[in-house]
Amino acid sequence: MDIVGGLAAVGQALEIAKQLREFEKSFADAEFKLKIAELYSALSDAKMALADAREAIQERDAEIKRLKVLSVRKVKTIRVRQYNYGINPDGKPASPPFCPTCEQTRGLQIQISHGTGGHNLCPSCKGIYNARDTALPVGFQMPDNETG
Template identity: 40%
Template sequence: MDFAAAVSTVATAVGIVKDLRGIEQGLDKAEMKARLAEILSTLADVKMALIEAQEESREKEAEIERLRGSFALKEKTIRFNGFSMLAFEDGTPRGMPFCPRCETVDGVLIHLADARGSDCLCPQCKATYSRVPRYLWER
């Protein structure tokens, strides 16, 4: 349930309360209890909807922060020999390149890792690359 549905449910509960206030003298105890149970059920639905909406909001905020970090890192990269790589301040390549598949398909920057021989492996998607340039991480 989203925010709009939660607001609609609250409006329903408020409407029931207004009805009760206007006709409370004409209701017997059983009818009053039934109406109160309906209100409590509606408010429980609202509470669950707001909890779900809050969790969804947290997940979206986390994804936004992850994307901001990814974009910040992307600004510090250069293209070299077909790979995106970090660069030193003078623009020379630094460290291991990023996985082209993860960068293109998933939009994330994952450093390749050394594998057997001269190959490199992406620890995320498991893609293997040959003849990968490797550079110093620090000077």
């Protein structure tokens, strides 16, 4: 049950409580007990729905916190062809580049490792990249405006 269901259950419980107040003494004990049972059921549904909503909100808050931490940890980058390279403190691009798959799917900056046979690979997702494609071009010069 979600927040809307919880609010509906609370509304139902309030309606039952209103009906209980309007009961006249002529109603039998059984009818009164039935309404009380309905009230407890509606309040129980509301309590469960609001507990579920609280848990969902806590999960969202934790995800927001995780994403903020990831955002703060990201290094400034420059894009060369289809790869992002971290920028060293001296202002030059770091080699090798970050794995584009890990950047796009998980928001992580994982540097591609040098492999064998003309291929480099990502140590995290095991993606394989052509070593020539992941190398900075010969004589690469940093542009005036960097990205990050």
